[in-house]
Amino acid sequence: MSPSFRPRKPQPGKVKTQEELDALVRRMKSEQAAPDNYRQRSLKLHGWICAKCGREFELDNLHLLTVHHRDGNHHNNPPDGSNWENLCVYCHDDEHSRTILADYLRGSEKET
Template sequence: MANDNSKSERTDRLIADAVRNRLSREAGYRERALKIYPWICGRCAREFSSANLRELTVHHSDHNHDNNPPDGSNWELLCVYCHDNEHARQIEAEAARRRGQNGSAAQRPAPATAQPFANLHDLLRRRQS
């Protein structure tokens, strides 16, 4: 039982260290990005002040959170909504790529051919008669 506690404590320490390191790394590049760029979302152009700055996030263009060049060339400030949207789009694109749908015309679905209102004129005429 003591060995299980020891493993659990060691695991807890490793997790706590990893979280602390991630938060420290994020704080560093976030502070630098906020000094470099104006406090405006790069997608929707929403402006931020110190009152709502917590809603402005740093997006890594190459999705590598360890790639933090001093000039900020891998960063983009996005509001939380645009940031979530960007990541959702990336997830959908990756899923499509895995399914083999790369967007080429040969793999796009055929256009709809149904014409639900094709006989509407005749139906209306019959109803009026």
């Protein structure tokens, strides 16, 4: 069975006014463009360098530098940056792969 691409019928009580939609878009854009998000703060605090392999980054490849949350909680963003470390995408992937492998070897993988 293929998915239907027909527009959904509006559900009663769930229809938003144009003003509500505009306010929602404005709020989402402001959150997305907020200059003080945790990635920007981490880059400012820890520099444009991978904490694991030491690779240095410049503006043209800065998108390859990510922020790793040491405790795994993406909502734990202390102002001092103590839960963050800047890792290149390769080291970040390696860090999470190690955790998955360790969980598997301990027999504590999550059941789906």
